[in-house]
Amino acid sequence: MKPMKRIILLLSFFLAIAVAAAGYWFAEGMSLRPADAQDAATRQHRPETAIPVVLAQAKRMTLPVSFSTIGTIQPVASIAVTAQVSGTVSRVAVADGAQVKQGDVLIELDARLIDTQIAQAEATVAKDEANIAKAQRDLGRINHLLASKVETLENAADAQTTLDLAKATLASDQAGLNNLRIQREYYTIHAPVTGRIGTVPVKPGSTIVDGAQASPIVTINVFEPIYVAVGIPQRMVADLAQDKAQGVAKISLTVPGRNDKLEGPVTAIDNAANTATGLVTAYASILNAPEVLWPGEILNVDVIFRDEPDALAVPNQAIQTNPQGSFVYAVDTSQHAHVKPVVIDRTLNGMTVIASGLNEGDNVVTDGQLLLSNGALVSTKQAMGE
Structure with missing residues (x-):
């Protein structure tokens, strides 16, 4: 009987310890609940934090209708x-x-x-x-x-x-x-x-x-003037021919290794498309004195059809993308940022021309988008370098 009594005593001892521990943790939990509720209430009534961003305004401006491509320098004559x-x-x-x-x-x-x-x-x-x-x-x-x-x-x-x-x-x-x-x-x-x-x-x-x-x-290659030859997609040839006839079509380029900008009028459009590429070659005549362009060079060029005097544009930094397409964060008068899908017409000179989705005067975020979500409160900060 003595071993049995000893076992019963040990079980009673451990059971008492377990009951005491459970009571302690229950009492502690009850004492913390009011504090947790108070913190939650505090967080619920805490003021919304504004996210600092840089803004720019959608503006109407004169921008060229153009596209960027690769051009080849060719002599006007090679004898x-x-x-x-x-x-x-x-x-x-x-x-x-x-x-x-x-x-x-x-x-x-x-x-x-x-x-x-x-x-x-x-x-x-x-x-x-x-x-x-x-x-x-x-x-x-x-x-x-x-x-x-x-x-x-x-x-x-x-x-x-x-x-x-x-x-x-x-x-x-x-x-x-x-x-x-x-x-x-x-x-x-x-x-x-x-x-x-x-x-x-x-x-x-x-x-x-x-x-x-x-x-x-x-x-002998004739260097002055000199030709820039550019392949034009077939869908653009008719527009380029019309603008050439009006004397406004031109090609612009930056001289390699220098900041010099050169441009010249489109003087000729080939009479057939290249069967291998489907492109039609257009030529611009550019003054080349002193000789800064050499035949055979391959350069980045801008084919400028004409100037559009009333283009709606925003800085390139404002444009964001998601699986649905391009969008910007537009900020309303209450300083809240909202996602606005936009349709892009073209991009040039650090500006993006908007075909639809924005109005003149809309404020868009150009820096700080990573912290934003739809409807977020924002505050304006000064852009670096300003």
Whole structure:
């Protein structure tokens, strides 16, 4: 019986401890409930905290109707200079990459042979002129004697024929001399246009040939003015052509490595779309003095169709996105921010043009959106840098 009594006593002891602990925790819980209720009530009546934001106003302004794309710099003309006669190069008068003016000497060919031929032809012409002079004297003498009936009409006719033949010979030989002189000009190769040459592949002693299969001696690119070629989507071509006809379409770009802005009018639109890309190439002519644009460069450009004088725009920072699309936080007169879906027309120069969803004068949040929710109270703070 003693072990059983001991077990009963132990169970009674632990049961008493459990009852005491439960009573303690119940008493503690009851004592805390009024305080918790008081804190909840305090939180419920606590003033709403305003979230600091930066605001901007939706404004009407003149902004271009444009789109950004990639443009390629192309020379207005690229002239491949070839030889018109075959020969050996005796002198290269320009350095690789040199700027040349129209008429500048580029290359000279060995002209000793043709110079000799010209000298021979000049001597022949001089001989012909002497023969004509003699024939004229003979004819004059015969005509004088004919009046005295010392000479016959037959001799006079023969003298006239001799003179005519001498004149014809002179004309033929003079034409040959003129041809040689023209050929001689081809031995000095001049720049046909003003521009910049590339590398010169021939050197003194090189042999060059003429004809359709001849390789270019040098290529001259015209840098001033210069073309910017841009691929235009087919849906925009008609609008661009109309604005070009009105003289308002242009292309603008920033020179690489500089802050210079260059722009020029759209001067030509190609007459067919590229079958590989579906784009139609448009060209703008841009003044390029000094030479800051080089053929082959690929640049970011803006194709400007025209200026829209009454575009409704907000800063780009105001635009937010969610799965439903673009929206802004618009702040009402009670300083509460509300989500407003917007339809974007285009973005340029740090501004977003709004097609619908906002009115002129609406205040929109441009900084602080991460802490906002629909209907949140806001306070205005000053933007950095202001």
